Amino acid sequence: MTSDIMIPFYQALTEDVNALSAPQDSLQDTRREALERFAAAGLPTLKTEAWRFTNIQRFLKEYPYEFLNTPATTTANVADEAAIAGLEGYRIVLVNGHLQADLSTLPEGKGIRIGAMSASTDAPGFGKWFNQQKHLSAESMANLNTALFADGLFIELQANVVIDKPIHLVHVYTSDRHAFVQPRHLWILHKSASATIIESTVHPKQEAVAFANSVTEVVVLENAELWHYNVQQGADNFRQVNTTAAQQGADSRYHHFNFTLPNTPLTRNNLSVILKGSNTETNLKGLYLATGSQHVDNHTFMDHLVPNCNSNEHYKGVLLDTANAVFTGRIHVHQDAQKTNAFQQNNNMLLGDKANINSQPQLEIYADDVKCSHGFTAGQFDEDAMFYLRARGIGQEAAKALLVNAFSHDVTDEIAVPALQDYIQGQIEAIMNN
Known part of the structure; x- marks a missing residue:
């Protein structure tokens, strides 16, 4: 159901889904189904349970955003703004979700496929894993991305492939008009593969505002390991909804770190992990440092399906001025997931007189032989x-x-x-x- 606030926005994107992708696009049916789900649910409102502390419609109607799915380019100087001193690794530059090859150095070798999503639809892993994460279809903004995305980064590492250095993925968001962009990524690590991926964002100084609604699907199969870091450098000309949906096979390890830094008025991070194989290890770490009137919302979901898995989640926040933060951490332990060990903690320092935190730990436990705990604190400096x-x-x-x-x-x-x-x-x- 659409709301009055979203009608112009909705009409702009639903006029013709065929016009939003090439006629030969093999994903037309997938896009149309996602758009139908989005149309049925509408944009989230404050009445949507998962969004009741974040008014996304207020941010979407700030500017006359245009859907931007055509490739753009940037300069080396702009990409270099994301440089991390002393980091030796491979750099991949995406501009509004499109790979810019001349500024990128991709790892090469047998069993490694890395490239643009638009050029990877023929990959076996793409056909098997794209849009297969069940949590995505329940999230309105993820459905919107599925319907409208133009490009992103595809990574598939075959069995036993080890990337020897970190991959530094630099996202540049730039436009000469207020733009709504939809990057989409799919990363697959087969049995015993391993990699480290560091994401950074760059926002060139410009009057136009970019709103990114990005989705990353992560598949970590048997005994594979992924270290995934997301460094969200802030800018007042940027807003973002960032959705990451991961699934793990038996004996795999997934380490996800999220760092949200000042200035971006709206940051919403949706992170879900499905533990589909036994003896997995999942570590979710987060740090948000917010200033001004910044709004940061971290929404996590650990879905324990099978026995003998461990998850460890720790998010910390530092809120200055009138900054506002939301943390919702949901842990679902299914009946078959005996011997689950799940820990969750959210700690906050409120350093502004009007800074605010809404924290919602949620435990759903249907197994009787588990160790699960959660905690929340909020305070000021230790005097x-x-x-x-x-x-x-x-x-x-x-x-x-x-x-x-x-x-x-x-x-x-x-x-x-x-x-x-x-x-x-x-x-x-x-x-x-x-």
Whole structure:
């Protein structure tokens, strides 16, 4: 059902789904089905349970957004803004979701296929895994992406392939008009494959605002391992809804880190993981540092289907000024998922007088032999620690930076890439000293 607020937006995207993709597009039926699901549900509203603390329609009607699915390019100088000092790896640059080959260095070798989604629909993994994550069809914004996406990054690593260096995926969002873009990615790691992927965003200075509604599907099969880092550098000319849907096979490991930094007015991260094979390990770590009137919403879902799996989730937030954050962490343990070990924790520092956090841990446990726990805290600086630092001649702002860095260490200490760890800790220090 559509609402009055969304009607112009809805009409602009539903005039003709055939016009939004090439006639030879093999995904026409998939796109049309997704658009029908979106039309039935409409855009999320504050009455939508999963969105009751985030008014996305307010952000969508800020500007006359146009659907942008044609390729664009950027310069090396712009892409270099995402550089991480000391990081040795492969760089892949996407501009509004489109691969820019001349600025990219892709890993090559037997069993490695990496390229544009639009050029990968013939890949066996694409046909088997694209849009197969059941959680996507229940999410309105993900259905919108499925219907309208133009391109993104496809990765398929065959059995036993190990990428020797991190892949640094640089997303550049740029346009000369207010743009609504739909990047779509699919990453598949077959048996015993492993990789590290670091995502960064760049937003060139421009008057036009970009709104990205991105979807990433991650498939980590038997005994494979993926370290997945998402560094969300902020900008006041950017808004984002970022959906990641992962599934794991037996004995696999998936480590997901999300870092949300200041200035982007709206950031919504949807992250779901389905544990489909026994003896899996899942680590979800998050750090959000919000300033001004920034709104950050992290919505996670751990879906335990089978026995003997471990999930560990820890999100930390630092909120300054009038920033607002939402954390919803849902853990679903099915009846067959005995011997599940699931931990969830959300801790927050409220450093602004009007900063606010809405935290909603949700446990659904239908098995009787499990270890599951969750916790939530919100507070300000430890007065004793602040006094200790000030008494030793450390200025107030420097002391705050030290305490925030210490607070975040439970997350940042788990980063397995030293250069990235230094970068994140440096960003925290710079933000707090600004």
